[in-house]
Amino acid sequence: xxxxxxxxxxxxxxxxxxxxxxxxxxxxxxxxxxxxxxxxxxxxxxxxxxxxxxxxxxxxxxxxxxxxxxxxxxxxxxxxxxxxxxxxxxxxxxxxxxxxxxxxxxxxxxxxxxxxxxxxxxxxxxxxxxxxxxxxxxxxxxxxxxxxxxxxxxxxxxxxxxxxxxxxxxxxxxxxxxxxxxxxxxxxxxxxxxxxxxxxxxxxxxxxxxxxxxxxxxxxxxxxxxxxxxxxxxxxxxxxxxxxxxxxxxxxxxxxx
Amino acid sequence: xxxxxxxxxxxxxxxxxxxxxxxxxxxxxxxxxxxxxxxxxxxxxxxxxxxxxxxxxxxxxxxxxxxxxxxxxxxxxxxxxxxxxxxxxxxxxxxxxxxxxxxxxxxxxxxxxxxxxxxxxxxxxxxxxxxxxxxxxxxxxxxxxxxxxxxxxxxxxxxxxxxxxxxxxxxxxxxxxxxxxxxxxxxxxxxxxxxxxxxxxxxxxxxxxxxxxxxxxxxxxxxxxxxxxxxxxxxxxxxxxxxxxxxxxxxxxxxxxxxxxxxxxxxxxxxxxxxxxxxxxxxxxxxxxxxxxxxxxxxxxxxxxxxx
Ligand SMILES: Nc1ncnc2c1ncn2[C@@H]1O[C@H](COP(=O)(O)OP(=O)(O)O)[C@@H](O)[C@H]1O
Ligand SMILES: [Mg+2]
Numbered sequence: 001x002x003x004x005x006x007x008x009x010x011x012x013x014x015x016x017x018x019x020x021x022x023x024x025x026x027x028x029x030x031x032x033x034x035x036x037x038x039x040x041x042x043x044x045x046x047x048x049x050x051x052x053x054x055x056x057x058x059x060x061x062x063x064x065x066x067x068x069x070x071x072x073x074x075x076x077x078x079x080x081x082x083x084x085x086x087x088x089x090x091x092x093x094x095x096x097x098x099x100x101x102x103x104x105x106x107x108x109x110x111x112x113x114x115x116x117x118x119x120x121x122x123x124x125x126x127x128x129x130x131x132x133x134x135x136x137x138x139x140x141x142x143x144x145x146x147x148x149x150x151x152x153x154x155x156x157x158x159x160x161x162x163x164x165x166x167x168x169x170x171x172x173x174x175x176x177x178x179x180x181x182x183x184x185x186x187x188x189x190x191x192x193x194x195x196x197x198x199x200x201x202x203x204x205x206x207x208x209x210x211x212x213x214x215x216x217x218x219x220x221x222x223x224x225x226x227x228x229x230x231x232x233x234x235x236x237x238x239x240x241x242x243x244x245x246x247x248x249x250x251x252x253x254x255x256x257x
Numbered sequence: 258x259x260x261x262x263x264x265x266x267x268x269x270x271x272x273x274x275x276x277x278x279x280x281x282x283x284x285x286x287x288x289x290x291x292x293x294x295x296x297x298x299x300x301x302x303x304x305x306x307x308x309x310x311x312x313x314x315x316x317x318x319x320x321x322x323x324x325x326x327x328x329x330x331x332x333x334x335x336x337x338x339x340x341x342x343x344x345x346x347x348x349x350x351x352x353x354x355x356x357x358x359x360x361x362x363x364x365x366x367x368x369x370x371x372x373x374x375x376x377x378x379x380x381x382x383x384x385x386x387x388x389x390x391x392x393x394x395x396x397x398x399x400x401x402x403x404x405x406x407x408x409x410x411x412x413x414x415x416x417x418x419x420x421x422x423x424x425x426x427x428x429x430x431x432x433x434x435x436x437x438x439x440x441x442x443x444x445x446x447x448x449x450x451x452x453x454x455x456x457x458x459x460x461x462x463x464x465x466x467x468x469x470x471x472x473x474x475x476x477x478x479x480x481x482x483x484x485x486x487x488x489x490x491x492x493x494x495x496x497x498x499x500x501x502x503x504x505x506x507x508x509x510x511x512x513x514x515x516x517x518x519x520x521x522x523x524x525x526x527x528x529x530x531x532x533x534x535x536x537x538x539x540x541x542x543x544x545x546x547x548x549x550x551x552x553x554x555x556x557x558x559x560x561x562x563x564x565x
Binding site for chain 2: 013018020021022029030033034095096097098099100101102107256257
């Protein structure tokens, strides 16, 4: 009894070690050794935000901020895919880790969290801007965080899944290009969907980001959606995230065949 | 003492020919085992299967009684692997790299740091532990990877072509380290430098085209080649059978005569008189490899009448 308790304790600590290794390698050490990385990750989500805000004379700022929050979650998955492929194919680091008593789950959870750590500076600034420009209730803010969490799970599952198919960097870039077009260029994340002329609007609904954006946009109060539309939005993003996560877990292979 | 047992391992990648075909052998899991073979022979495939990175298509293997296929989790705490073409991560210092690797293996941070320092001293890289990787020489980087494996405390080390691409001095350096490490570790290394296997290995396996052609100590392999001398003929000419010895056509298309010392002397005198370019030396691993991994000689390639 006592023995098991002790073993569980040290197992938990070793799982924490394993997770923290992923975070250190993929985010913290990069930021410490190359401070310029901090600036570039800080700036990343702001390009669109700034353009949309100026073009709309500031009226769309709350929507654009909400959009930037969603996009930073979605780009986590794209980055994860690139980083996992990089460590696996270019450094053969994953092979080293597979031939080790490392839990594959801790390795991957750590990698996923490292993407959050990596974008933490930008998220912090965006959160402050959201607090200033988005006037929502506490529930509204909680809903935004929930949407972000769901989009995070969706995108890291997708990123992980794609990384298992890549064998070299060119493939990895190709996947990144396709996925980010579908996930971020297509959907009206930084502006209301009504800005897209009708036949094209249907294409936007191919991307889960569109449904997430509708929820966040309605929270800002600048765009109105029927409660039926919003219910569908929630169902779609949850379903897509769960499906993608199950697929990722099912397809994941620590040992290759 | 434990054993490495490989039992009928076959690997066929999807849509490819066999990368490994029915490999079976067993050796004590101690000292240095060198698997030699040309590029594409299947060395990396075998290492990745034994180091639990890759599943075999069929067959079994075990190390110290732990089954590679059915019990990989248990084996993983006993092994560490430096894959072929593994590189230190560019944005990490050697210390950060080794410490992270140890954290991944489940060590606490303080313990990881202590072990990283200790391994760095063993490998002689403690001076470089805090410089960024891109400032380090290729030899030092390779040592960082080996140091990470050593710091893990794993008894069994898989090193896939650890010295490929290193200059002779760095290579000699790493050889000395491996000779030191083999006292405590079982080292499974692959190489295409025959000299390396000759210098380091307690046991040598020769892999060619997915098949194990020979396995044993250097002396066993010498015995397999049967003759103590090797003459390599470098000129193009029709070949003649030796009186006492074997004529071999190598993978490069040249001919080799394996023969006795006395015959070697006689044949070489003839070759000089005929103005044939050749080299002659006591059988080294190079020559044994050439002898074992050979091509068949068609009957019509011979000069029918003459013998040397
Ligand atoms: N992932 C892979 N997919 C398909 N074929 C492979 C793969 N890896 C290796 N091979 C093939 O298997 C054979 C053996 O390769 P490998 O084990 O890397 O040999 P070595 O390490 O001796 O150079 C080669 O013909 C190679 O092309
Ligand atoms: Mg290889």
